[in-house]
Amino acid sequence: MKNQARVVVVGGGVVGVATLYQLAKMGWRDVVLLERNELTSGSTWHAAGLLPLFNMSYSVGQIHKHSVALYQSLEEETGQAVGFSQVSNIRLAMNRDRMDEYHQYAGVARTIGIEVKFLTPQDVLDIWPLCNIEGLVGALQHPGDGYIQPADVTQAMAIGARNLGAEINRQVTAEGFTQKPNGEWQVRTDKGDITCEHVVSATGNYARRTGAMVGLDIPVIPVEHQYIVTEPHPEIVKRHRDGLPELGVLRESDGSWYLREEGGGLLLGPYEKGAPICYPDGPADGAEYELFPEDLDRLAPQIEAAINRVPAFGEVGVKQVYNGAIAYTPDGSPIVGPAWGLRNFWLNEGHSFGVTAAGGAGWQLAHWIIEGEPTIDMLGVDPRRFGAYANAGYLKAKNEEAYANVFTIHYPDEERPAGRPLRLSPCYDRMQDLGAVFGQKAGWERPNWFAPTGTPQTDDWSFRRSAWFEHVGNECRNVAENVGLLDMTAFAKCRVSGPGAEAFLDGLIANRLPKSIGRINLCHALNGKGGVHSEFTIMREASSSFYLVSAGLYQRLDHDWLWRHMPDDGSVQMVNLTNAKGVLVVAGPKSRTLLQRVSTANFENNAHPWLSAREITIAQAQLMAMRVNYVGELGWELHHDIEYQNHIFDALMAAGEDLVLKPFGIRAMDSLRYEKSYRMMGTEISIEYAAYESGLDRFVHPDKGDFKGREALLAWRERGFANSFATLEVHGAGDADALGNNPIYHDGELVGRATGGNYGFRLGKSLALAMVHPEMAAVGTELTMDILGTGYKVTVIEESPYDPMNERPRA
Numbered sequence: 001m002k003n004q005a006r007v008v009v010v011g012g013g014v015v016g017v018a019t020l021y022q023l024a025k026m027g028w029r030d031v032v033l034l035e036r037n038e039l040t041s042g043s044t045w046h047a048a049g050l051l052p053l054f055n056m057s058y059s060v061g062q063i064h065k066h067s068v069a070l071y072q073s074l075e076e077e078t079g080q081a082v083g084f085s086q087v088s089n090i091r092l093a094m095n096r097d098r099m100d101e102y103h104q105y106a107g108v109a110r111t112i113g114i115e116v117k118f119l120t121p122q123d124v125l126d127i128w129p130l131c132n133i134e135g136l137v138g139a140l141q142h143p144g145d146g147y148i149q150p151a152d153v154t155q156a157m158a159i160g161a162r163n164l165g166a167e168i169n170r171q172v173t174a175e176g177f178t179q180k181p182n183g184e185w186q187v188r189t190d191k192g193d194i195t196c197e198h199v200v201s202a203t204g205n206y207a208r209r210t211g212a213m214v215g216l217d218i219p220v221i222p223v224e225h226q227y228i229v230t231e232p233h234p235e236i237v238k239r240h241r242d243g244l245p246e247l248g249v250l251r252e253s254d255g256s257w258y259l260r261e262e263g264g265g266l267l268l269g270p271y272e273k274g275a276p277i278c279y280p281d282g283p284a285d286g287a288e289y290e291l292f293p294e295d296l297d298r299l300a301p302q303i304e305a306a307i308n309r310v311p312a313f314g315e316v317g318v319k320q321v322y323n324g325a326i327a328y329t330p331d332g333s334p335i336v337g338p339a340w341g342l343r344n345f346w347l348n349e350g351h352s353f354g355v356t357a358a359g360g361a362g363w364q365l366a367h368w369i370i371e372g373e374p375t376i377d378m379l380g381v382d383p384r385r386f387g388a389y390a391n392a393g394y395l396k397a398k399n400e401e402a403y404a405n406v407f408t409i410h411y412p413d414e415e416r417p418a419g420r421p422l423r424l425s426p427c428y429d430r431m432q433d434l435g436a437v438f439g440q441k442a443g444w445e446r447p448n449w450f451a452p453t454g455t456p457q458t459d460d461w462s463f464r465r466s467a468w469f470e471h472v473g474n475e476c477r478n479v480a481e482n483v484g485l486l487d488m489t490a491f492a493k494c495r496v497s498g499p500g501a502e503a504f505l506d507g508l509i510a511n512r513l514p515k516s517i518g519r520i521n522l523c524h525a526l527n528g529k530g531g532v533h534s535e536f537t538i539m540r541e542a543s544s545s546f547y548l549v550s551a552g553l554y555q556r557l558d559h560d561w562l563w564r565h566m567p568d569d570g571s572v573q574m575v576n577l578t579n580a581k582g583v584l585v586v587a588g589p590k591s592r593t594l595l596q597r598v599s600t601a602n603f604e605n606n607a608h609p610w611l612s613a614r615e616i617t618i619a620q621a622q623l624m625a626m627r628v629n630y631v632g633e634l635g636w637e638l639h640h641d642i643e644y645q646n647h648i649f650d651a652l653m654a655a656g657e658d659l660v661l662k663p664f665g666i667r668a669m670d671s672l673r674y675e676k677s678y679r680m681m682g683t684e685i686s687i688e689y690a691a692y693e694s695g696l697d698r699f700v701h702p703d704k705g706d707f708k709g710r711e712a713l714l715a716w717r718e719r720g721f722a723n724s725f726a727t728l729e730v731h732g733a734g735d736a737d738a739l740g741n742n743p744i745y746h747d748g749e750l751v752g753r754a755t756g757g758n759y760g761f762r763l764g765k766s767l768a769l770a771m772v773h774p775e776m777a778a779v780g781t782e783l784t785m786d787i788l789g790t791g792y793k794v795t796v797i798e799e800s801p802y803d804p805m806n807e808r809p810r811a
């Protein structure tokens with residue numbers, strides 16, 4: 001075994017081996033893999049080998065697509081057969097909401113180039129004659145989908161990696177990691193030490209044990225997962241004898257199971273409720289190849305549903321039941337990317353569809369390690385999308401819930417209940433009394449909308465406009481006509497200060513820093529390729545102190561990005577203020593009158609202009625009032641020490657009654673932002689788009705001097721852009737608005753995708769924001785956009801269709 005390498009990959013399952021292979025393929029051949037037992041002796045050996053392309057996430061969808069393409073080329077490259085049976089995959093639908101989900105997914109698939117077809121129940125019967133089509137409304141088919149032999153595909157990538165010079169060491173356990181002062185890692189193993197530049201942790205069910213060695217609480221705990229293999233069925237055996245094609249993979253999402261052929265019989269994979277977590281602190285030594293006792297009682301509803309749909313399944317005996325540990329995360333997506341707070345320590349963990357994801361996850365991680373950036377937007381799988389709240393207790397509740405929901409309908413406004421409420425603003429109870437229907441982001445409870453008296457205080461999820469639509473409309477109208485109150489305590493906040501703070505931030509962001517104390521600028525931190533990594537609202541608090549606000553969901557990601565780029569000479573300090581500061585937003589034409597009633601401060605334009613912050617007092621509480629908002633009205637964000645929140649809240653509510661002060665929620669905020677064409681991180685802004693493509697020109701100042709991503713952005717502009725940001729009006733939208741990932745066509749040719757959409761109540765129009773080919777972005781261009789399977793005429797309109805001159809926020 002070498003004692004020096006560029007990268008040490010820990011874990012010889014399909015994910016670790018794929019990472020090793022992709023690193024070697026990209027030219028880093030001095031790479032080593034350690035496996036404590038044999039390759040595939042973890043979860044990989046008992047995987048059912050399905051390769052489902054279906055995934056509602058834009059990033060995970062692209063990862064899966066890459067894997068499937070890669071696996072098809074491996075046999076030719078390595079000589080090792082991988083047993084890829086491209087038998088297609090049919091997902092059945094038993095109701096309209098399910099079909100809506102498939103149509104929404106088809107938009108994702110088409111924008112990333114995955115072939116999908118819609119089938120009638122009769123088509124299903126023609127392809128799958130053993131299927132009872134009663135009660136079906138339709139189906140979705142992936143012709144390119146199928147299953148593979150997990151051990152063989154792992155071996156093929158191992159051969160490929162070795163052929164390129166990579167070293168694989170079996171029966172070697174990584175026992176500890178120490179980072180030396182020069183940044184190198186020393187990996188301690190039971191067979192000696194290895195020094196390396198980078199470590200990749202791909203340890204499957206051992207993730208938490210590996211994380212603990214470097215002080216990380218990795219948000220991965222496995223769940224028990226079973227599948228059943230039957231004895232051969234005469235009908236299937238006869239089909240083989242007659243030379244008929246293998247029956248494809250069949251999924252009844254509404255019954256929560258999949259089925260495929262296996263050895264002349266059938267293999268049923270259920271995703272049941274009540275599957276428990278296992279190995280909360282990682283498996284014990286010697287747990288390789290471990291299977292748990294079967295629990296068929298738990299699977300009774302799925303077995304019954306499967307027999308109803310495919311009676312042949314009930315006609316043969318059970319040959320074997322597998323019950324193994326499958327890694328899970330709270331949202332069911334894997335953890336791929338840098339470990340927070342550590343340099344050159346990478347995670348490729350938490351894979352519940354790891355055979356499907358391995359090739360693609362390894363591909364992106366190799367780009368990240370070698371080039372410093374991935375090439376696709378990885379926010380959906382970034383390890384830093386969770387925070388410290390995702391501890392073992394949270395994982396137990398959430399991972400079991402994620403498992404039980406693999407097949408439930410993934411509504412765009414879905415809010416899952418497990419582990420809630422967890423992080424509460426002090427005003428939570430008050431908001432609840434006012435009718436709040438809460439959602440959760442980063443563990444925080446946030447009012448999504450408010451049920452008027454007499455309306456059930458419960459949510460109503462749909463792909464279409466649902467019961468809350470009119471109430472959200474009323475909230476929007478009240479913000480436009482009177483004044484609204486919004487709780488944005490979940491914002492990520494931090495202070496960056498010290499003698500080096502200004503130079504540090506200036507070198508990290510594309511905009512100019514606010515010059516005078518109390519000024520506010522919207523600033524974007526680009527990545528090394530000129531895409532946007534993070535968005536911050538920055539306020540200069542003092543000559544060498546800045547207050548930064550960013551999206552609550554990205555607290556760990558954004559703060560880690562700052563930390564990674566900070567000079568290590570002690571000249572800059574960063575303090576996370578997220579939990580210490582609450583934020584209440586007052587917005588609407590009467591917000592100034594409201595504040596004047598509760599404060600002696602001057603809120604007029606000459607004293608407190610747009611994009612400025614002032615220390616003020618509301619009743620007896622001192623706070624920072626920042627004149628910014630995300631809804632396009634006169635308004636202030638009130639950033640306060642968290643213990644004053646209810647004092648401020650009560651003062652505002654008491655003073656606002658005759659001004660028609662009413663609370664509003666996140667759904668109203670979202671609608672209001674579309675009318676202003678305000679971009680959002682992760683949709684209109686991402687690393688996949690150059691800052692100019694996202695239309696951020698007025699926030700990017702290449703002439704100010706050097707900043708991260710500047711050269712790359714200018715070079716990108718030289719090469720020419722493939723996308724342009726556009727605001728669209730949707731004509732005749734009916735009962736559904738764009739939800740994001742809606743394909744956009746011109747003369748039948750795909751020319752872009754909506755990044756999101758909503759109904760704008762102030763304008764009375766259905767709107768979408770989109771990235772389209774630059775030649776399609778001119779105002780007045782008419783295009784067609786798909787919403788839930790129907791094509792709608794859309795027109796490119798001027799940016800900020802509501803109050804285009806921005807007069808209201810500056811009033």
Ligand SMILES: Cc1cc2nc3c(=O)[nH]c(=O)nc-3n(C[C@H](O)[C@H](O)[C@H](O)COP(=O)(O)OP(=O)(O)OC[C@H]3O[C@@H](n4cnc5c(N)ncnc54)[C@H](O)[C@@H]3O)c2cc1C
Nearest residue numbers: 011013015036042043044048049050174204353354355356
């Ligand atoms: C019953 C079942 C059916 C499944 N079916 C499918 C399916 O159809 N399709 C699909 O895509 N996925 C499926 N999965 C999931 C799939 O098996 C996993 O997502 C995938 O195998 C994870 O691969 P991995 O490399 O991350 O983990 P593993 O295969 O568990 O590999 C991790 C490796 O790390 C090693 N290791 C741990 N710690 C150390 C250390 N300190 N030093 C050295 N080595 C270490 C372990 O020995 C292990 O070999 C299924 C899972 C189960 C349980």
